[in-house]
Each structure stands twice: as structure tokens, then as C-alpha cells.
Amino acid sequence: MSLKEKLVSSFLAFELDTDIMSNVHKIRSQSIKEFEKIGFPNSKDEYWKYTPVKKILNEKLTLFNKKRHLIEFDKVKDFFLNGIESYKLVFIDGMFDPLWSDTTHEEADVCILSSVLEKEKYNNVISKYYNKLVNSKESFSLLNSSFSKEGAYVHVPKNVVLDKPVEIVHINSGGESSLMLQPRSLVILEKNSKAQIIESHYSLTGKQESSANNVDDFIDPLTNSLTEIHINENSNLDYYKIQNDVETSSIIDNTYIDQKSNSEVSCHTFSFGGNIVRNNLNFYQNGTNVNSILKGVTILGTNQHTDHHTLVHHANPNCESYQEYKGIYDDKSTGVFNGRVVVDKIAQKINAFQQNNNLIIGDNATVNTKPQLEIFADDVKCSHGCTIGQLDKEALFYLKARGINENDAKGLLTYAFANNVLENVKMQVLKSKIKKIIADKIGVNLGFEL
Amino acid sequence: MLKIENLHVSIDDKEILKGLSLDVKPGEIHAIMGPNGSGKSTLSSVIAGSEDYEVVKGNIFYNDENIEDLSAEERANKGIFMSFQYPVEIPGITVTNFIKTAINSNLKARGEKEMPAGDMLKKIREKSKLLEIDSKFLSRSLNEGFSGGEKKRNEIFQMAMLEPSLAILDETDSGLDIDALKIVANGVNKLKNDDNAIIIITHYQRLLDYILPDFVHVLQDGKITKSGDKSLALELEEKGYDWI
Numbered sequence: 001m002s003l004k005e006k007l008v009s010s011f012l013a014f015e016l017d018t019d020i021m022s023n024v025h026k027i028r029s030q031s032i033k034e035f036e037k038i039g040f041p042n043s044k045d046e047y048w049k050y051t052p053v054k055k056i057l058n059e060k061l062t063l064f065n066k067k068r069h070l071i072e073f074d075k076v077k078d079f080f081l082n083g084i085e086s087y088k089l090v091f092i093d094g095m096f097d098p099l100w101s102d103t104t105h106e107e108a109d110v111c112i113l114s115s116v117l118e119k120e121k122y123n124n125v126i127s128k129y130y131n132k133l134v135n136s137k138e139s140f141s142l143l144n145s146s147f148s149k150e151g152a153y154v155h156v157p158k159n160v161v162l163d164k165p166v167e168i169v170h171i172n173s174g175g176e177s178s179l180m181l182q183p184r185s186l187v188i189l190e191k192n193s194k195a196q197i198i199e200s201h202y203s204l205t206g207k208q209e210s211s212a213n214n215v216d217d218f219i220d221p222l223t224n225s226l227t228e229i230h231i232n233e234n235s236n237l238d239y240y241k242i243q244n245d246v247e248t249s250s251i252i253d254n255t256y257i258d259q260k261s262n263s264e265v266s267c268h269t270f271s272f273g274g275n276i277v278r279n280n281l282n283f284y285q286n287g288t289n290v291n292s293i294l295k296g297v298t299i300l301g302t303n304q305h306t307d308h309h310t311l312v313h314h315a316n317p318n319c320e321s322y323q324e325y326k327g328i329y330d331d332k333s334t335g336v337f338n339g340r341v342v343v344d345k346i347a348q349k350i351n352a353f354q355q356n357n358n359l360i361i362g363d364n365a366t367v368n369t370k371p372q373l374e375i376f377a378d379d380v381k382c383s384h385g386c387t388i389g390q391l392d393k394e395a396l397f398y399l400k401a402r403g404i405n406e407n408d409a410k411g412l413l414t415y416a417f418a419n420n421v422l423e424n425v426k427m428q429v430l431k432s433k434i435k436k437i438i439a440d441k442i443g444v445n446l447g448f449e450l
Numbered sequence: 451m452l453k454i455e456n457l458h459v460s461i462d463d464k465e466i467l468k469g470l471s472l473d474v475k476p477g478e479i480h481a482i483m484g485p486n487g488s489g490k491s492t493l494s495s496v497i498a499g500s501e502d503y504e505v506v507k508g509n510i511f512y513n514d515e516n517i518e519d520l521s522a523e524e525r526a527n528k529g530i531f532m533s534f535q536y537p538v539e540i541p542g543i544t545v546t547n548f549i550k551t552a553i554n555s556n557l558k559a560r561g562e563k564e565m566p567a568g569d570m571l572k573k574i575r576e577k578s579k580l581l582e583i584d585s586k587f588l589s590r591s592l593n594e595g596f597s598g599g600e601k602k603r604n605e606i607f608q609m610a611m612l613e614p615s616l617a618i619l620d621e622t623d624s625g626l627d628i629d630a631l632k633i634v635a636n637g638v639n640k641l642k643n644d645d646n647a648i649i650i651i652t653h654y655q656r657l658l659d660y661i662l663p664d665f666v667h668v669l670q671d672g673k674i675t676k677s678g679d680k681s682l683a684l685e686l687e688e689k690g691y692d693w694i
Contacts, residue, residue: 392538400521401498401522401531401532401534403523403556415543
């Protein structure tokens with residue numbers, strides 16, 4: 001039985017186990033029907049041409065864990081931002097972990113999606129916002145809409161500035177070898193509000209340490225994550241994705257962001273880990289004077305693969321978007337950047353910028369980069385650029401002429417290349433954490449404070 | 451300190467320096483002047499250790515050691531400094547972090563301990579004051595978006611921090627207005643002592659109004675065609691290079 005057949009046939013069992021009175025029952029049933037029709041993508045699809053998705057779609061993957069696994073805090077404390085207060089939503093093997101979480105219902109709702117889906121008082125919110133942005137032709141989104149029942153729920157009411165950042169941390173305990181997790185998050189910022197969110201996914205054990213009886217039975221885990229974000233007028237979201245998982249774990253991430261007038265969203269994606277990572281980051285500008293900022297740093301080695309597919313849909317006039325993605329590829333790693341910008345006929349006076357720069361360090365590393373501009377308005381400013389190359393020789397000589405040895409000079413320039421994308425990261429603690437990961441990834445010992 | 455003998459240098463099989471000799475002793479300031487394309491910048495790059503050029507013939511001795519096979523960083527570690535005509539912009543690393551890395555790299559290469567953070571800070575403060583550099587400037591990305599004058603001032607600031615025994619100033623006066631020129635010249639003069647030497651490479655003599663050279667050499671078509679004292683620079687300014 002293929003993974004697709006297995007998933008489709010397990011939907012009945014899933015529904016039996018879930019409240020069919022739930023107001024998302026219809027969405028689930030429709031999604032699985034649609035998924036059954038279109039199935040998984042393959043490399044013949046233009047949208048998936050450069051990402052070998054087949055490799056991670058193992059038929060032994062399962063949706064449900066057999067039992068709750070406990071984890072010692074020592075093993076996971078580095079997954080959190082230390083040194084600042086935050087709301088925390090922690091999920092272990094797809095299940096909410098109240099022990100390490102810190103939720104709130106005071107000024108805003110920072111809690112779990114499952115209770116929102118079940119409780120009647122949230123019916124209005126769900127019917128207004130749930131599954132409203134999702135691409136109904138995208139296999140993994142459909143799959144998530146079919147099976148997801150848990151994840152983060154963040155709802156910031158009108159005129160509220162959320163006092164602490166929200167950390168959403170998904171942990172795969174490794175207690176079961178073949179989980180295909182389906183986390184689902186819903187974020188709503190009402191008018192004139194503000195929030196900061198950090199989302200990360202981690203797996204605790206790889207093949208070697210698996211508790212599975214036979215190491216050969218270990219199936220690399222796969223996370224299929226979906227996030228819907230609604231930003232209403234005059235609101236502002238700072239959103240960070242940290243992808244720094246072990247090299248056996250893969251993630252498919254679909255994020256859909258809807259922005260109303262005078263709102264600003266910046267999304268940073270830090271891709272440093274994992275086996276196969278695919279990000280579909282979609283911005284819809286449904287208002288005027290909207291600003292969307294998409295930034296990314298990707299640093300890979302060994303056989304790692306990361307694919308960034310971005311979409312910015314300019315559907316209204318007088319808006320801006322700014323995309324800056326940088327990648328550093330060592331060994332046999334591969335990277336993809338596909339930046340799609342759609343400008344509707346009425347979306348005059350928009351300014352869309354896109355830049356993708358890549359450093360190839362490994363002799364066998366590969367990058368495929370493609371700007372994809374579809375412009376139907378005639379009074380707009382759209383610019384794009386991409387580069388794939390090595391370190392600048394002149395810059396290298398400049399550093400060496402100051403007495404810095406070749407290795408350190410290369411490390412410093414590589415660090416500087418990536419570091420430059422972090423200027424908009426407003427949270428100092430996070431900035432330092434990311435800088436340290438970058439320095440560590442590049443293997444450079446910097447003689448200064450990060 | 452620096453002894454260059456019959457130096458022939460090529461780039462892409464084109465000969466640029468065609469038998470250049472120069473002898474610089476501690477405590478001396480030498481000015482090398484010449485028209486465009488005479489090989490001035492090639493000379494400074496070759497001394498600093500650029501790999502773009504090929505030394506075809508001749509020798510460069512630094513403190514009696516033939517440095518032909520030394521890399522740029524090894525030369526810098528031994529106290530050779532070049533102020534770049536066109537300093538490279540490096541976004542993502544601040545002036546302060548860059549100079550810290552450079553100083554500690556040199557100390558490490560010489561087998562010495564890294565400079566304690568407090569000492570470093572004190573030195574940075576002292577030297578930036580010497581060059582009238584604002585503290586905001588130090589936390590900007592290296593050379594990124596700097597004006598011509600700021601770039602050159604930053605080069606001399608690095609020189610002040612690194613305290614080289616041989617400094618080559620390649621067209622340091624270009625892109626400077628008169629006030630910046632005075633600041634830079636004043637900085638260089640304060641750094642000058644009996645144990646170090648400076649080579650000033652320039653097209654015009656105006657920097658030499660502020661930094662007085664002991665010797666002036668004329669570089670033409672890859673060779674030194676005339677040497678003299680400060681008065682030679684003035685004569686060149688008046689008559690141009692053609693009369694030699």
C-alpha cells in the first residue's frame with residue numbers, strides 16, 4: 001500500500017476518534033476527498049521540480065503515536081529563548097505539553113487550537129478565519145487540513161500590543177520512529193495590534209539513538225506544518241521560523257498570510273538543519289499601504305536540501321514587498337529559491353523587491369534559483385536579482401592584508417554574508433542566538449561578541 | 451627595512467614593473483610619484499602580497515628576509531600594512547569587530563596572547579580620537595556606504611590600531627577634501643617614529659605639504675627614473691612628468 005492509500009484509508013479511523021460534530025468536520029472531509037484525487041506531487045510537477053519529495057514519503061509513516069513520551073527538560077532547554085519572558089506553546093509528538101507551556105487568556109488568547117476547534121464560543125472565529133487562505137490544490141495543505149487537530153492559536157484583540165513574544169516549539173520525541181506530524185496554527189491580529197512569534201521544530205533522536213528495536217525499522221520523521229495568519233488593519237507581526245533540526249528530519253511548511261490595509265508583516269526563515277525542507281510562504285495583500293518583508297538565511301552541508309517557494313500577491317495599489325534570501329551551501333547540499341510575485345492589474349504604484357544571493361562552498365553543492373514575476377499593472381516598480389558564486393577575491397585580499405589568515409578570512413566573510421540579513425531582527429536575544437548558530441554552522445571562531 | 455632589487459612584475463603576461471629598485475630604512479618617509487599607468491598601485495599591491503601579480507624577476511627583502519613566498523597575511527603579521535586606494539565594502543561586519551579580529555589575528559600569528567577587551571576598547575577610543583572618528587561610525591558595516599573621505603580615514607585608523615613597521619599609503623589623498631586630508635596627514639605624522647617607515651604613493655604632491663617625505667621618487671613606465679628630496683615633488687607639480 002502506498003503512503004497515499006494508507007493515509008486516505010486511515011481517515012475513517014481518524015474521524016471515529018475525533019468529534020464529528022466539530023465545525024471543521026466538513027473541511028476535513030472535503031480536504032481528504034480532494035487529496036485522494038490529486039495525491040502527492042512528484043518531480044514532474046513544475047512546482048516540485050527540484051525537490052525530491054518522493055524520498056521522504058515512506059509508506060511506513062504513521063499519523064498517530066501509540067503513547068505519550070516524556071522528555072527531560074535538559075534535552076530541550078536550548079530549544080527556547082533564554083533570558084527573556086515569553087508565552088510558550090510546546091507540542092511533543094503533536095500533542096500539547098502543558099508542563100513547559102505558558103499560555104494566556106488575559107489580554108489575548110495564546111493557547112491551543114484543539115480547544116478552539118472544540119469549544120462553541122470560538123465558532124465565529126473558526127467560521128471567519130479557519131481554512132480561509134489555504135490553497136485547495138496543494139497536496140500537503142490538503143493533507144494537513146484533513147488530519148490536523150492540534151497546534152498554536154494566537155488571537156490578539158483590537159488595540160493590544162502583546163506584551164511578550166510567543167514561542168511555538170514542536171518536538172518530535174523520537175520515541176516512535178515513523179511519525180508524520182500535522183501541526184496546524186492559526187494566528188489572528190485584530191485591528192491596531194502587534195505581536196512577535198517564533199516557531200521551531202525539533203527532533204530529539206536520529207537513526208542511531210532510536211529506541212526502535214531494529215535500527216533498520218527507523219523511518220525518518222516528516223512534519224507537515226500549516227499556518228494561517230490573518231493581519232487586520234494597522235497591525236504588525238514579527239514572525240520567525242527556526243529550522244535547525246537533526247539531519248534525518250524533514251519538514252514541509254505551508255504558511256499563508258493575509259494582510260489588510262496599513263499592516264506590516266516581516267517573516268524571517270532560518271534554515272540550518274533537517275534533511276529535506278520545503279517552505280511555501282504565501283503573502284496576500286488585501287489592502288492598501290501594506291508592507292510584506294520576507295527574509296531568509298539558509299546554511300546547509302552534507303546532503304541537506306532546502307527549498308523556498310515564496311509568493312507575494314499584490315492585489316491592491318500602493319503596497320510594498322521586500323524579499324532577501326541568502327544561502328550558503330557546502331558539501332553536496334542543494335538549495336532552491338523560487339520567488340513568485342504577482343501584481344494584479346489594479347495594483348498600481350506598488351514596489352516589489354526581490355534578491356537571492358548564494359555562496360557555493362562545496363564542490364558538489366547545487367542551487368536552483370528562479371524569480372517569477374507576473375505583472376499585470378503598468379505603473380509599478382519591480383526589481384529582482386539573483387547571484388550564485390564564491391567569496392569575493394578582493395574582499396578576501398583586504399582581510400588577509402590586515403593579517404587575518406585565509407581560513408578565518410573566509411569564515412568571517414561567509415559570516416558577514418549571512419549576518420547582513422539579520423538587521424531587521426528586533427529581538428536582541430533571538431538575534432544573538434541566530435548569530436551563534438550561524439558562526440557555529442560556518443565553523444568560524446569569531447573574536448568578538450555576537 | 452625594505453629593499454627592492456630589480457623588480458619585474460607582470461599581470462596576465464603584461465609587464466608592469468620593469469626593473470624597479472628601492473631602499474627604505476627605518477625612520478624614513480618615501481614618496482613615489484608618477485603618472486597614471488606607471489605602475490604605482492602595482493608596486494603597493496606586490497609589496498602587500500597580492501596574488502594577482504607575478505614576480506618575474508628581482509627580489510623584495512623585508513628586514514633582510516626575502517618575502518616573495520609569503521602570503522599577504524604573513525606579510526601583515528610581520529608588520530607590513532597597505533592603505534588601500536579602494537577599500538572593499540563588507541556589509542555584515544562592523545568596523546570595530548573587523549579591527550578586533552585583525553589585531554588578535556596578528557597577535558596570535560606572532561605567538562602572543564589576545565588583547566584583553568578593556569585594552570582593546572581603550573586603544574580603539576584613543577585612535578579613533580586621533581582620526582576624529584565618531585563612535586557611531588565604528589558600529590557601522592565596514593566601508594559600506596562610506597564616503598571617499600570616511601574610507602580613507604578608516605584605513606588610517608586601522609593603521610593606527612595595527613601599528614605596522616612599514617606602511618604603504620596607496621593614493622590615500624584621493625577622494626579627500628582639504629579638512630579630511632589634514633586629519634589623515636596629522637594622524638600619519640603622529641604615528642611616525644624612528645623605528646617605522648612609510649611609503650606614500652601619490653599622483654599629486656598636495657599630501658606632501660602635510661607629510662614631509664625624506665625622499666621623492668619618480669615612477670615612470672615601471673621604473674624609477676629620478677630620485678631626490680622634497681623639492682623634486684614641487685618641481686613635478688610645476689612642470690609635470692614629461693621633462694624627466
